[in-house]
Amino acid sequence: MINTNLKFSGIEKEVKQFDKNKVSNIHKMIHEKSGLGNEFLGWVDWPETFNKAEHDRMKVVANDLRSKIDVLLVVGIGGSYLGARAADEMIRGLYPTDKVELIYVGNTMSSTYTQNILDYIKNKEFGIVNVSKSGTTTEPGIAFRIFEEFLINTKGNDVAKSRIVAVTDKSRGALKEMADAKGYETFVIPDDIGGRFSVTTPVGLFALLVAGVDTDAIMRGALKSKKDLSKESNDAYQYAIARYLLHTEKKYSSEMLVSYELQLQVFTEWWKQLFGESEGKDGKGLLPTSCIFSTDLHSLGQFIQDGTKNIIFESIIRVKKPQVDINVPKLENDLDGLNYLTKNSLHKINNIAIEGVIDAHVNGAQIPNIVLEFDKMDDEMFGYATYWFMKACAMSAYLLGINPFDQPGVEVYKKNMFKLLGKPGIK
Template sequence: MVKVDLSHALLKGNVLDHQSEVTRIHEMIHNRTGRGNDYLGWLDWADTYDKDEFARIKVAAQRIQDQADVLLVCGIGGSYLGARAAIEMLQGPYPKNNLEIIYVGNTFSSTAIVRILDYIKDKRVALNVISKSGTTTETALAFRLIRQFMEEKYGEAEAATRIYATTDAEKGLLKPLADEKGYETFVIPDDIGGRFSVITPVGLLPIAAAGISIDDFMQGVKDATFELNNPALESNPAYVYGTVRNMLYNDGKAVEMFVSYETHLVYLAEWWKQLFAESEGKEGKGLLPASVNFSTDLHSLGQFIQDGTKNIFETVVLIDNPMEDTTVPTEANDLDQMNYLAGKSLNWINEKAFEGTLEAHEITGGVPNIILSIEKADAYHFGYLVYFYFKALAMSAYMLDVNPFDQPGVEVYKKNMFRLLGK
């Protein structure tokens, strides 16, 4: 369950006044009559996903754990952000599992690629390459380099047992290469776009390999699918969030700032930014999704949020129960003057930082705040949360009257880059 608190949102109207529009869009989503409806496969994925493939994913994940010290996840955008968001959110900093996960194929940085190849040269390596077309340049280039490295290290036959390809069932360049080489393959569904694909094998294989229960993850998706399948704003928090975003946008806000108070939520914010930016940033419309991690960024961007241009609202994502906690010790001489916090928990201090910041930004700064909260950072709640965002995004984008499921603007840089590369 995701709770939405609007008591600090400084709204000028009543959310419930938008019920008729929400009902109309809800019916459009579920009847699949809106723009981009060919990409609504996520809507009922929890009921339709391939159970046999799901079982194969768990077997492959165990094999990766047995055969590797490092798993390279090779993909860009939705091909890696969802898995990274899940793994970092659910395992926290400095995870205690034995498998290290490194994300590649998401940059042209020569330094990053060369350093990674050097870092893994003496380690046991497995690779999950993720690309629907096989032609995404950043991913394909890294995959060529890593594939050749692995074939030289292990020989072609053994390398094939360590490479897993998640791609289209039939089309593209990666599928025939995988078949020729003998890689185990998993399918990216035709009707689910990359930024929604964390609930498919795209996200499930790396998440399972990291030792996270994908059964619990999918149960969260399934429960959200059921509980958020109604148009009533009084009982559907996803639609409330989507509607309030639109209300604030129409009130002149240009930027939504994703705020977290846990460092292990940084990549949840990165995933969220892609989901909303690629879905809504088109036709000269849309909120700019940005993110901060407090209290760290209170010492930098906090100044702008407090006193800068008033075109921002914040959406704070809170976890009720922290993954870890401890108390502040007493020190005899109190030379650092921290004894006033002795006996207090670090999480309690973090909560006070949130409360103080909320008051500063809302009351003094006039910055609207939406507060989203979940009980704890586990696989179930992550699954529920991503589906919550899917549903909120569909409502919000259709309220903007844009197609939530295409990304025509992304193609412009590619055309220019290919021209300059001489392709």
């Protein structure tokens, strides 16, 4: 369901000749859970081993909450919200007509944004899902305090109790303790799955269930991806090898993930966290960036075509089948000169644009391109694609010889911030 086309990358021969023993050894490390960070490899078998009973319980709770609200506030930062948002926009689109709107809070400490959300929901029926392993992360912790208080003050404790859900640790942590004390429903973040690998756990799935998304289809897609990638030779590994060689042998420092579909923009943000936080350590790793074409061709396009060379290579998401397709209207006077386009659908024009841009960037600007072809954009494809990229990320990071599953650098800003804020016990 994702085909990797390397014919524009300039390293087709090197990828084919890459050390198969090295790939085989890493593949075994991933599946036997013997490499660095192996305690966080629970996601590898998750599409088969996930807790079906908890999934069914989530459906019951989500359907009940869905019947009561217009808006669900998803409290979280990083992997606690990016996966759900990426799925929401990829599957439902940017302007969903479903009765429940998802709004994401706790991913910023902007007072203006927070007040804007308070103003927006003051006359709406809303609920809250707080996604946090510990419950002590600053940004979502602040947001939850604000919106929990607002819900209690406007609707009362009994209503708040029925509309607040915590996705957190199974048995410990501040959020778990608080939820139990206040009677909030809870679902479990598995101990062996880190945040950026957790989208098909309750971290991502509960909010999507409230939004009416078919999470069974997401899990079917993830399971299909797991089966397709069970062998040592697969497209996800080919992608990982290609980006590794472009970085280490060809000395490219940045990968740009490009989509021609606006509803995949947050998917590229999810991808940036996945690879950036997994690989950016020990002085290693590609800088993950993203663009939406043809939108960004009219802003960054000039730099990509004619700017500094040997920095960026592009990975292109090409969607074979759109959710819907439309035709360009034919005008009698043709003043804008676009009647010649009416013989093609908009999706076909978009795909022709992809071909033209690849030609310009590969042959004109000498930028390597990797084309990743998605069959479609739906719930099953989302489950497939997220597992596919996670598998590629594990291979890619292990090729660099680093632990894909920790993020020590993230803690530096937190310590500095806590010190400046005068947090007790921090010097």
